[in-house]
Amino acid sequence: MPSHPLQRLSARAFSAVRRLLAGGRIWIQARPRLSAWFYPHGRHGPKPGYSDYNRRMFAGFHEQERMLADKRRMAFYHAAIDRHVRPGDRVVDLGTGTGILAAWAALRGAAHVYAIDHSDILAQARALGAANHIENVEYLATHSSRFAVAEPVDVILHEQMGDCLFDEGMVANVIDLRERVLKPGGLILPSRFELYCEPVKINDDRLVPFIWELNLNGYDYACLESRRPGAPAYYHLASSDLNLVEHFLGRPEPVLSIDLHTLKEADLPREIAFTRTVVNAGRMDGYAVFFRARVDDDLVLSTSPLDPWRAPHWGFRILRTGRCEFAAGDVIECRLTAGSWHDIDSWNWKTPLATCGVRDENKERPRGN
Numbered sequence: 001m002p003s004h005p006l007q008r009l010s011a012r013a014f015s016a017v018r019r020l021l022a023g024g025r026i027w028i029q030a031r032p033r034l035s036a037w038f039y040p041h042g043r044h045g046p047k048p049g050y051s052d053y054n055r056r057m058f059a060g061f062h063e064q065e066r067m068l069a070d071k072r073r074m075a076f077y078h079a080a081i082d083r084h085v086r087p088g089d090r091v092v093d094l095g096t097g098t099g100i101l102a103a104w105a106a107l108r109g110a111a112h113v114y115a116i117d118h119s120d121i122l123a124q125a126r127a128l129g130a131a132n133h134i135e136n137v138e139y140l141a142t143h144s145s146r147f148a149v150a151e152p153v154d155v156i157l158h159e160q161m162g163d164c165l166f167d168e169g170m171v172a173n174v175i176d177l178r179e180r181v182l183k184p185g186g187l188i189l190p191s192r193f194e195l196y197c198e199p200v201k202i203n204d205d206r207l208v209p210f211i212w213e214l215n216l217n218g219y220d221y222a223c224l225e226s227r228r229p230g231a232p233a234y235y236h237l238a239s240s241d242l243n244l245v246e247h248f249l250g251r252p253e254p255v256l257s258i259d260l261h262t263l264k265e266a267d268l269p270r271e272i273a274f275t276r277t278v279v280n281a282g283r284m285d286g287y288a289v290f291f292r293a294r295v296d297d298d299l300v301l302s303t304s305p306l307d308p309w310r311a312p313h314w315g316f317r318i319l320r321t322g323r324c325e326f327a328a329g330d331v332i333e334c335r336l337t338a339g340s341w342h343d344i345d346s347w348n349w350k351t352p353l354a355t356c357g358v359r360d361e362n363k364e365r366p367r368g369n
C-alpha cells in the first residue's frame, strides 16, 4: 500500500486514468460508426494472442474429456457425419482434437480426411488413429490458416463454437478455409447458427445482486456503488447451472442467424436492436446469451439454459443489467452492440430502464446501458 501522500496521489491518478481509458474504449465500442473507424479490420476475428491461449487450452486431456463426455454434442456430430459425409468425399476436420470427427468421417467412407490441429493434442489424435486402425486420415499439426491443398475438398467439418458462439474464432477460421480449400458447392458441417440474447429472470436462490445493492443485517454495501468496477468482465457471468434461469420474459427468437456457406465477416452487424413482448411478467435480471446449431430441421444442438436437452459442457452467459419489473404485454426494447463478436468484453447491452422507470443501476458505468 502506498503510504507517502505523493505515492497515494499518483496511485489515485493512475487508477483514474485507467478507468477513463477503459470507459473510453467501451464508449467507442457502444457506438457502431465510431467503432468501425477505430477498429476497421478483422473486427470479428480473434484478438492477438488468442491463438496461443486456444492452443494451450486444448493441448491436455481435460478440455477434450469434457467435450467427449457431452453425449448430446457427440450424438449431434455423429448424426451429422452419418447423414452428410458421402463415401469418396475429401474432408478437412478443422481442429481435430483427439481426431474423433475425422475418424467418424473416415469410417463413413471418406476417401481422404485432413485432420488438422494447431495444439499438441494432435500427437494423441495420431496415436488414437493408429490404435483404432483408422485409414485415410492424414494428421497435420498446423494452424488452419497455414493449411493448403492442391485439390479442393468436399466437406469442412468443425467444432469451433464458444459459449457465446463466436468466441473461439469460428467465423474467421471457417471462412478462411471455405474461401481457400472448399469446392464450389461444398459442405460445411455445421453451417447454420442462431445467436440468442433473451431477457431473463434468475431464480431467487441463485440471484447474485451487484455488491452495492447488499445490506446484510444492517451491514450496508451501498458506498461501493461509487467504486463500480470498470472491467467489462465484471458485467457478465458464465454458468451452466440449469437451475439458474427461472424463465425468459418473452418468447425466444434468434437475434442473429448465420450460414457459414455464405456469410462474409462484413455482414455481421455491429448493432442489433430487438424487442420482446413480455409473456412472463415479473423481474428482469439480465440477458441470457446462448446459441443453437442446425444441421437439419430435426438435428439441432442447443445451449439454451432452459432446454433440458441442452449440450451440457457449453456454458451460457448472463449479461447483467439493473433489475426491473415488467407486466405481461409490456414491450422490452433491447440493444446489443459488439466491437468484435469474438470478444465478449467488447459487447455492450442496453438496460431497458426507460421502459420500466426504475433507478438507473448502471448510470455511472457505460456497461449495460
Ligand SMILES: C[S@@+](CC[C@H](N)C(=O)[O-])C[C@H]1O[C@@H](n2cnc3c(N)ncnc32)[C@H](O)[C@@H]1O
Binding pocket: 054, 055, 058, 059, 067, 068, 094, 095, 096, 097, 098, 099, 100, 101, 116, 117, 118, 119, 121, 142, 143, 144, 145, 158, 159, 160, 161, 173
Ligand atoms: C472445441 S475443440 C474440438 C475438438 C474435436 N473436433 C472434437 O469435436 O472433439 C477445437 C479444437 O480446434 C483446435 N483449433 C482451434 N482453432 C484452430 C485453428 N485455427 N487451426 C487448427 N486447430 C485449431 C483446438 O486446438 C482444439 O483441439
